[in-house]
Amino acid sequence: AQRVTQPEKLLSVFKGAPVELKCNYSYSGSPELFWYVQYSRQRLQLLLRHISRESIKGFTADLNKGETSFHLKKPFAQEEDSAMYYCALSYWNYGQNFVFGPGTRLSVLP
Amino acid sequence: DTAVSQTPKYLVTQMGNDKSIKCEQNLGHDTMYWYKQDSKKFLKIMFSYNNKELIINETVPNRFSPKSPDKAHLNLHINSLELGDSAVYFCASSLTMLWGSTDTQYFGPGTRLTVL
Numbered sequence: 001a002q003r004v005t006q007p008e009k010l011l012s013v014f015k016g017a018p019v020e021l022k023c024n025y026s027y028s029g030s031p032e033l034f035w036y037v038q039y040s041r042q043r044l045q046l047l048l049r050h051i052s053r054e055s056i057k058g059f060t061a062d063l064n065k066g067e068t069s070f071h072l073k074k075p076f077a078q079e080e081d082s083a084m085y086y087c088a089l090s091y092w093n094y095g096q097n098f099v100f101g102p103g104t105r106l107s108v109l110p
Numbered sequence: 111d112t113a114v115s116q117t118p119k120y121l122v123t124q125m126g127n128d129k130s131i132k133c134e135q136n137l138g139h140d141t142m143y144w145y146k147q148d149s150k151k152f153l154k155i156m157f158s159y160n161n162k163e164l165i166i167n168e169t170v171p172n173r174f175s176p177k178s179p180d181k182a183h184l185n186l187h188i189n190s191l192e193l194g195d196s197a198v199y200f201c202a203s204s205l206t207m208l209w210g211s212t213d214t215q216y217f218g219p220g221t222r223l224t225v226l
Binding site for chain 2: 045102
């Protein structure tokens with residue numbers, strides 16, 4: 001079955017420190033992976049998706065099919081990065097399906 | 111312009127009542143979803159509709175019934191509300207691309223449901 005895991009429920013880093021939010025997935029086909037961010041009491045919004053290979057707000061993520069991972073990285077964390085981050089897997093099965101990981105709360109300390 | 115909108119934003123009600131949450135998207139998408147986010151922030155898909163047809167119905171109680179009058183709207187009706195239904199409900203939409211391809215979901219602002 002398709003599954004997304006995010007091992008850290010909470011990740012605290014100091015401002016200016018590098019940050020890495022881990023995401024692993026299980027899917028036998030060709031995955032499409034996303035990172036969504038949810039700032040306090042706001043809607044989820046797309047941060048980035050692996051097929052676009054772009055950097056948003058300084059974040060990058062590389063799909064590693066060998067390790068079935070899609071970790072989110074930023075070299076220098078900012079306080080405004082504090083939010084919930086969800087890794088999501090999309091796949092096709094008689095329609096578009098999404099599976100979200102449990103989320104990681106990132107707290108960037110001053 | 112708001113891409114995906116939900117009403118109401120907050121909903122407080124008593125156990126046993128019936129309530130509805132409305133969702134509308136103006137993006138021209140043909141797939142819409144309902145998610146439940148619990149107090150621990152777990153996000154779980156409940157339903158998915160593609161061109162007004164149900165394509166996912168996860169193991170949610172049949173007290174929950176999605177209704178899609180057209181592809182721009184997916185409303186969620188809940189009968190006999192229970193305490194455990196308290197959560198934030200998010201609507202989302204996406205564009206179905208060619209078979210085997212997927213597109214980004216756009217989320218609504220959420221509806222915070224509190225059952226007393």
